[in-house]
Amino acid sequence: MNQAVISCLHANLPAVEAVLKDIELQGITNITCLGDLVGYGPQPNEVIELIRDKEIPTCQGCWDEDVVDGLDACDCSYPSQLAEKRGHFAHQWTTDKLTTENKDYLANLPYSIRKDKCLFVHGSPNSQHEYLLPDMDAFAALERVENARAEILFCGHTHQPYIRELADGSIAVKIKNSVPKDTQEKEIQLPMRRIVNAGSVGEPRHGGTKATYVVHNDVTNEVKIREVEYDIELTCKAIIDAGLPPIFAWRLKNGFEFAEQAEDASHVCER
Amino acid sequence: MIERWALVSGLKGDLDTYELIQKDLKKTPGNITLFVLGDMIGPEKNCNRLLHRLINPKSNDLQPWCIYGWWEEQILLESGYRGDQRAEALRINKGEEVVKSLTNAVDKSFLDWIAALQFGFVELDCGLIHGSSKDVGENLTLDTPPLTLLDRLTRLQVNRLFTARSKQQFHLELTEGIVNSEVEDLNGNRKKEQKVPQKAVIGIGAGKNYTLYDVGTDNTQFVQAGYKTEKRIKGFGRL
Numbered sequence: 001m002n003q004a005v006i007s008c009l010h011a012n013l014p015a016v017e018a019v020l021k022d023i024e025l026q027g028i029t030n031i032t033c034l035g036d037l038v039g040y041g042p043q044p045n046e047v048i049e050l051i052r053d054k055e056i057p058t059c060q061g062c063w064d065e066d067v068v069d070g071l072d073a074c075d076c077s078y079p080s081q082l083a084e085k086r087g088h089f090a091h092q093w094t095t096d097k098l099t100t101e102n103k104d105y106l107a108n109l110p111y112s113i114r115k116d117k118c119l120f121v122h123g124s125p126n127s128q129h130e131y132l133l134p135d136m137d138a139f140a141a142l143e144r145v146e147n148a149r150a151e152i153l154f155c156g157h158t159h160q161p162y163i164r165e166l167a168d169g170s171i172a173v174k175i176k177n178s179v180p181k182d183t184q185e186k187e188i189q190l191p192m193r194r195i196v197n198a199g200s201v202g203e204p205r206h207g208g209t210k211a212t213y214v215v216h217n218d219v220t221n222e223v224k225i226r227e228v229e230y231d232i233e234l235t236c237k238a239i240i241d242a243g244l245p246p247i248f249a250w251r252l253k254n255g256f257e258f259a260e261q262a263e264d265a266s267h268v269c270e271r
Numbered sequence: 272m273i274e275r276w277a278l279v280s281g282l283k284g285d286l287d288t289y290e291l292i293q294k295d296l297k298k299t300p301g302n303i304t305l306f307v308l309g310d311m312i313g314p315e316k317n318c319n320r321l322l323h324r325l326i327n328p329k330s331n332d333l334q335p336w337c338i339y340g341w342w343e344e345q346i347l348l349e350s351g352y353r354g355d356q357r358a359e360a361l362r363i364n365k366g367e368e369v370v371k372s373l374t375n376a377v378d379k380s381f382l383d384w385i386a387a388l389q390f391g392f393v394e395l396d397c398g399l400i401h402g403s404s405k406d407v408g409e410n411l412t413l414d415t416p417p418l419t420l421l422d423r424l425t426r427l428q429v430n431r432l433f434t435a436r437s438k439q440q441f442h443l444e445l446t447e448g449i450v451n452s453e454v455e456d457l458n459g460n461r462k463k464e465q466k467v468p469q470k471a472v473i474g475i476g477a478g479k480n481y482t483l484y485d486v487g488t489d490n491t492q493f494v495q496a497g498y499k500t501e502k503r504i505k506g507f508g509r510l
Contacts, residue, residue, distance in 0.1 A: 126405075138452040138465040143422040162456040169450030171417040171467065176442040176491070188417050190450060206457050225457060 002026065005120070005198045006213040007034035007156025008061065009051075011041025011094070012202030012252075013238075015211040016050060018230035019201045028215065032113060034156040034198055035061025035122040037106070038094050040248055041202050042238035048102045060109035061122040062129050062157065067095050068107040086245045093244060112148075118218075119150035123157040132195055134162040142166045145193040152194045152216070161199030161212045161225045167192040196223050202235075209255040273301035274486040276394075277333070280340065280401065280435030281477025283313030284376060286321040288479050291496040296333055299483065305333040306392065308435040308475060309340020309401035312385075314365075314372035322381045339388040340401035341408050341436060346373055352386045360408075391427075395486065398429040402436040410437040411472055417445055420472045430470045433484070438477035440493040445470045 004023045009016050023031060033056050038044040051058055098106075111128070113120040124130035125148035132141060132155050141164065145153040169190030199212030206212065210227040217223075236249035250256070277296050282289050296303050311325060312318040325335050339347070349358040349370060362370050377385075390407065391400035403409035404426040411420060411434045420443070424432050448467030453460065473491055475482040483492040 134454045134456055135463075137425055138450045138463070139418065139421050139448065139467065140425050141452075142450060143418045146416075146418055160456065162454055164455075165453045167451050167453075170448065171421065171445055172447040173417050174444040174446050175413060176444060185446075187447075190418060208457070212457075225455075227457070 001030065001219065002028045002215050002217050003030040003032065004028045004213060004215050005032050005034065005154050006201050007198040008036040008159055008200035008203060009047050010036055010202035011038045011044040011047050012235050013043035013046045014234045015202045015230045016047050019211050019213055019228050022226060022228045031056045032120050033058040034120055034154065035059045035109065036063045036156065038067055039063030040090050042242040042244060044094050044098055045102055048105060052105060057113055058109055059113055059120055059122050060106065060111055060128065064106040064109060065128055066091060067098065068103060086247065090244060117151035118154060119148050120154045122155065124155060131158050132197065133158055134160065134164060138166055141195055142169060142190060142193055145195060146191065152196060154196050154198060156198050156200065158197055159200035159203055159205035160197060161206065161214060162197045163223045164195045199225065207255055209252065275299065275301040275303050276484040276486065277303055277305045278308060278433055278475040278482040278484060279305065280308040280475055281310045281438060282321060283310055283342065284316040284318030284321050285478065286324060288496055289321055289324065292481060293332055295496055303333055305335045306399050307335045307337040308399060308433065309338055310342045311337060312342050312346065312377050314369050314376055316376065318376045319378050326384055336392065337388055338391050338401060339385060342373065343385050343388065344407050346377055347386055349374055350382055352382065393427060393429060396429050397431040397433060398427040399433045403434060408436065412437045412439055412474065413441050413443055421445055421448065421467060424470050432472045433475055434472060435475050435477060437474055439474040440476040440480055440482060441474040442491045443472050
């Protein structure tokens with residue numbers, strides 16, 4: 001059976017509607033959302049209410065958490081002080097706009113969702129703020145999946161969709177200075193695991209303008225990245241009308257969102 | 272001159288053991304640097320004399336380089352140095368009496384010094400920490416999955432990780448590792464084979480059990496304060 005996984009909706013209603021329509025056209029009814037329903041975009045309440053109405057199981061993203069608990073990421077999350085200032089402005093704007101009911105909804109979202117061999121998180125099993133980048137250290141990536149006791153880890157947060165398979169791994173160990181005195185050696189075989197990043201519906205950072213999500217077949221284990229066109233002009237106009245920074249609209253329209261990624265995205269904010 | 276590190280932890284206020292280790296190290300050949308990897312304090316005995324000695328070494332003492340450990344974290348939590356959090360894990364696991372014993376064992380005048388201690392040191396390509404690079408309370412042992420050990424090494428970007436939290440003494444080498452990675456994204460597919468260079472995790476022990484590390488030869492020697500060291504370890508000879 002096919003399941004769709006969406007992430008990082010970022011209050012972009014036209015993009016969310018287009019992606020849900022694309023999912024519906026494929027006959028898929030099993031949808032999981034990896035959070036970040038709000039932030040940057042102009043329709044936070046509308047997006048939350050759409051997800052709630054459709055009863056889509058959703059994890060809490062870093063923006064969802066920050067809007068409820070206050071900013072807890074340090075400036076390492078942004079590539080520049082200007083970008084940080086814009087991000088903080090969007091945070092405050094979103095906090096002011098959200099209804100109490102929708103804030104409660106975000107506050108009560110689970111950190112992760114587990115379905116059989118699949119684990120769904122926003123950033124990583126360790127933190128909503130940790131980026132699992134496609135080319136990060138392969139052993140560290142495998143550790144994230146294995147220690148979460150999953151076979152497939154679905155994540156978002158990077159806004160870059162990818163499927164990564166980690167296979168044929170082993171680690172050899174030698175115990176020195178052991179009691180008894182004999183040196184002990186052994187080789188441990190590592191399991192095959194996959195990380196699937198769903199990309200972003202509302203704020204893609206893959207260098208293009210299309211919304212992205214993934215479809216996973218739990219029988220064949222096949223995963224496909226889907227790209228969906230939506231009415232970007234409509235979202236851009238809503239950003240300007242809402243008084244959000246115009247650069248948010250410019251980035252969406254030109255597919256320049258990737259420029260907003262932190263210089264060291266692998267850094268995990270400890271704050 | 273041979274460069275050696277003496278790695279100590281879990282003194283928990285025991286000045287007698289610290290003095291015994293200092294005495295041992297004075298007889299140890301080489302240029303010794305003394306690292307104290309946390310748990311200088313604990314709830315069992317008054318820790319003030321040890322803390323005073325660590326902060327104000329005697330003229331013939333080796334200068335101790337200290338980091339904070341799990342017990343220091345608990346007293347900082349309980350004393351309001353970590354915001355609104357309190358030492359709830361300690362309270363739940365050991366009870367209110369132990370929390371009180373801990374706060375009574377350390378004079379408040381030492382708290383600022385404890386709060387200024389670092390999480391760990393990175394010396395050469397070695398990480399010196401109390402628990403792990405993930406958490407001061409994490410136990411790394413011989414039974415910890417190698418993938419986890421490798422991750423904790425990678426987080427600090429070091430080749431050797433010295434840890435104290437488990438109280439165990441061990442030297443585990445990750446001699447070889449390989450994993451194949453295949454990434455598919457909107458730009459296509461790419462494959463990569465990643466290998467691991469030799470790395471190691473070393474448990475340094477606690478209390479009277481401490482570790483000597485020869486920086487030049489990468490040899491460890493597990494020592495009990497006040498006893499002659501074992502002969503079987505290559506690289507040091509008799510002490």
